Amino acid sequence: MPLVSTKEMFAKAYNGGYAVGAFNVNNMEIVQGITEAAGELKSPVILQVSKGARAYANHTYLVKLVEAAVIENPEIPIALHLDHGDTFELCKSCIDGGFTSVMIDASSKSFDENIALTRKVVEYAHDHGVVVEAELGTLAGVEDEVSVEHGHESYTRPEEVEEFVSRTGCDSLAIAIGTSHGAYKFKASQCTRNADGILVPPPLRFDVLKECIKRLPGFPIVLHGSSSVPQEFVKMVNQYGGNMPDAIGIPEDQLREAAKLAVCKINIDSDIRLAMTGNIRKYFAEHPDHFDPRQYLKPARQAVKDMVAHKIVHVLGSDGKA
Numbered sequence: 001m002p003l004v005s006t007k008e009m010f011a012k013a014y015n016g017g018y019a020v021g022a023f024n025v026n027n028m029e030i031v032q033g034i035t036e037a038a039g040e041l042k043s044p045v046i047l048q049v050s051k052g053a054r055a056y057a058n059h060t061y062l063v064k065l066v067e068a069a070v071i072e073n074p075e076i077p078i079a080l081h082l083d084h085g086d087t088f089e090l091c092k093s094c095i096d097g098g099f100t101s102v103m104i105d106a107s108s109k110s111f112d113e114n115i116a117l118t119r120k121v122v123e124y125a126h127d128h129g130v131v132v133e134a135e136l137g138t139l140a141g142v143e144d145e146v147s148v149e150h151g152h153e154s155y156t157r158p159e160e161v162e163e164f165v166s167r168t169g170c171d172s173l174a175i176a177i178g179t180s181h182g183a184y185k186f187k188a189s190q191c192t193r194n195a196d197g198i199l200v201p202p203p204l205r206f207d208v209l210k211e212c213i214k215r216l217p218g219f220p221i222v223l224h225g226s227s228s229v230p231q232e233f234v235k236m237v238n239q240y241g242g243n244m245p246d247a248i249g250i251p252e253d254q255l256r257e258a259a260k261l262a263v264c265k266i267n268i269d270s271d272i273r274l275a276m277t278g279n280i281r282k283y284f285a286e287h288p289d290h291f292d293p294r295q296y297l298k299p300a301r302q303a304v305k306d307m308v309a310h311k312i313v314h315v316l317g318s319d320g321k322a
């Protein structure tokens, strides 16, 4: 099947009590690792491109890599989504350039400015058969060009969501319930430590999520910053010359709970970076004489595939839903 929008994906996910994974793509190995896992598990999948990815790899290369994945995986629905579009022009460029979904992130602006810019993107996108994700509330952390200091994040205010959705016409809404961008999602002072000395983050605000769901029945909710920062990869990075103290993420069981509710899209980026970096560091340490990029990118791609397969089955619940 050709690239699809997320409309049908989200309707099925909402009613089926699962979520679709949205994985950030920057190069061929990442696209292959994600879509091989989704293809084998018969799972729908969203490949998303940030402004930073476009700057790194070039719009055309990324679109063509994704089109190749569509050809290689004809049995699963694949959507191509712009992650954190910050201007109308960027969204328009992606809509004109083959994306099936865009995010306009005007969450740092005032409520009325957020509505005005989102509305403008929605009108253009819908005229071109493309769906739009918007955001209310701000997440802490760093993701490419989106950076919010800890302490400056704000939870979504449920009393605003109905007016926002009805005035903008957006197709899905990213909300802030305590997830966070990057591999350092929480400061140590926000956390407790378990018996192994690993930080345990504060729980997600399911009360905020449930209040949003009550006010937007049937409407797809999106969670950003939802990597779990697997400690096996953090350990691997640190064991082989890296230095990532206190890197932690969102516990997978909490994401699984959210996926059973109205959360239809869960964004995962840092876990891909960690899986690749940990495995490449390990490979270099064990094979100091190797210099062929295929030698170390192969286990990195396999690690992405294994990690995504784990997410699909144990976190998203989207296996067999293609």
Ligand SMILES: [Zn+2]
Pocket (backbone or CB within 6 Å): 084, 143, 181, 224, 225, 267
């Ligand atoms: Zn995000």
